[in-house]
Amino acid sequence: MWIDLHHTRQPGKLVQLTVEYGGKPRPAPMAPWSGGFSWAKTPSGAHRIATTCQGEGADIWWPCKDHVSDEPRNMGLHFRVPSDLVVATNGQLLKTEPHGDGTTTYHWYISNPINIYNVSFNAAPYRLIEDRMASVAGDTFPVVFYVLPEDYDKGVELFSEIKDHLRFYEELLGPYPFRADKYGVVQTPHLGMEHQSIIAYGAKFNNGSMTGGIDWGFDALHHHELAHEWWGNLATNSDWRDMWLHEGFGSYMQPLYAERLKGREVYKSYMRNMRRFSNTLAIAPRESMTSKEIYRAPIYVKGAWVLHSLRYLIGEEAFFKALRRMAYPDPSLEVQTDGGQTRFVTTDDFLTICEEASGQSLDWFFEVYLRQPALPELFSRIDGNKIHLHWKTPNNLPFPMPVEVELGKEVKRYDIPPEGLTITFEKGVKPVVDPEGWLLYEIGRK
Numbered sequence: 132m133w134i135d136l137h138h139t140r141q142p143g144k145l146v147q148l149t150v151e152y153g154g155k156p157r158p159a160p161m162a163p164w165s166g167g168f169s170w171a172k173t174p175s176g177a178h179r180i181a182t183t184c185q186g187e188g189a190d191i192w193w194p195c196k197d198h199v200s201d202e203p204r205n206m207g208l209h210f211r212v213p214s215d216l217v218v219a220t221n222g223q224l225l226k227t228e229p230h231g232d233g234t235t236t237y238h239w240y241i242s243n244p245i246n247i248y249n250v251s252f253n254a255a256p257y258r259l260i261e262d263r264m265a266s267v268a269g270d271t272f273p274v275v276f277y278v279l280p281e282d283y284d285k286g287v288e289l290f291s292e293i294k295d296h297l298r299f300y301e302e303l304l305g306p307y308p309f310r311a312d313k314y315g316v317v318q319t320p321h322l323g324m325e326h327q328s329i330i331a332y333g334a335k336f337n338n339g340s341m342t343g344g345i346d347w348g349f350d351a352l353h354h355h356e357l358a359h360e361w362w363g364n365l366a367t368n369s370d371w372r373d374m375w376l377h378e379g380f381g382s383y384m385q386p387l388y389a390e391r392l393k394g395r396e397v398y399k400s401y402m403r404n405m406r407r408f409s410n411t412l413a414i415a416p417r418e419s420m421t422s423k424e425i426y427r428a429p430i431y432v433k434g435a436w437v438l439h440s441l442r443y444l445i446g447e448e449a450f451f452k453a454l455r456r457m458a459y460p461d462p463s464l465e466v467q468t469d470g471g472q473t474r475f476v477t478t479d480d481f482l483t484i485c486e487e488a489s490g491q492s493l494d495w496f497f498e499v500y501l502r503q504p505a506l507p508e509l510f511s512r513i514d515g516n517k518i519h520l521h522w523k524t525p526n527n528l529p530f531p532m533p534v535e536v537e538l539g540k541e542v543k544r545y546d547i548p549p550e551g552l553t554i555t556f557e558k559g560v561k562p563v564v565d566p567e568g569w570l571l572y573e574i575g576r577k
């Protein structure tokens with residue numbers, strides 16, 4: 132779209148534009164993966180409406196500058212609907228305006244910068260479940276669940292878990308970023324989406340909706356979408372090539388929560404379960420990508436596994452410090468609620484943060500795991516009472532990844548030089564390589 136400004140304008144001067152538009156929004160072919168408007172019915176036959184547009188961009192339903200590297204600083208949203216419907220959307224509700232003709236306009240305002248694909252519209256005869264929560268930042272913020280009347284009791288039950296999830300993230304990563312507006316969850320016909328301050332929830336109160344039917348003891352779909360308030364909405368990839376910062380980080384939070392609830396063994400089986408999927412994609416390529424191009428399973432599962440292996444490499448203290456610094460690089464940002472806390476991020480930003488937190492040089496780790504499609508191969512060969520280990524990487528890239536080996540009752544971490552390492556063990560011992568399952572690799576075969 133080109134706009135003729137009629138006469139010369141000085142740089143830095145604000146120009147106000149009004150764009151009038153209208154039309155019939157496209158129905159979503161398969162929300163949320165193929166977006167648009169979803170027109171659905173509640174069990175009792177009332178209308179319920181929802182939007183999704185992560186893959187296509189928000190320009191499928193309103194005029195906007197459709198690139199992830201730019202965000203509106205704030206937004207007013209006005210929806211006129213039949214008066215028996217309740218509108219739930221991003222930001223804060225300023226007022227409702229009944230028109231006396233059976234319709235009502237909802238006036239909403241988003242006070243923080245927002246990824247445009249996160250702007251959403253949901254309407255149904257919702258009931259509200261509400262509370263206020265105390266943040267680790269010292270202030271309080273509203274928490275609201277917009278639930279279908281038929282599911283009210285289930286909603287009340289999930290609401291207390293929603294608050295547990297919020298507490299977990301606040302302790303791990305720092306304050307919930309959009310306290311100036313609210314934390315909202317809305318029941319939707321589609322599975323889920325990370326719509327800022329109004330998370331779309333369509334898991335039907337089934338803990339296994341996102342995990343192939345496995346119940347890990349919590350609602351993984353809600354937990355995942357809430358992760359995006361930090362990984363995606365607070366810290367946003369400035370190009371979709373870095374989308375693993377949203378989805379890989381977001382996916383790693385569920386095994387961390389499983390570990391918090393049930394211990395290290397459950398964490399490890401959650402990680403093993405994720406390892407079944409393909410990992411052959413350069414999940415942080417150097418060339419620019421659209422969200423449709425990069426959106427494939429490895430940005431989730433390989434991304435989560437890269438973080439798992441990074442945790443092993445740099446250790447608990449440095450790893451969790453780096454996670455928190457990636458969310459909030461400076462503690463002074465944790466108390467900001469005017470939008471100054473949000474920022475754009477790249478994979479290299481995370482590299483810098485990890486190097487600072489660990490005091491280690493980690494370029495080799497990022498290069499092999501994130502920039503290459505193929506995984507490193509670990510070759511191990513037993514010869515009498517010796518085991519020989521060596522790494523093979525795409526293009527022979529350096530990969531000084533230490534490997535743990537269990538020899539009898541002892542587990543030791545060995546540095547592997549480029550030419551490989553030979554370890555001698557006692558008779559009767561059966562060596563186990565990487566016994567705790569920390570490393571992301573393929574088993575090397577000749």
Ligand SMILES: [Zn+2]
Nearest residue numbers: 355377378381
């Ligand atoms: Zn996600």
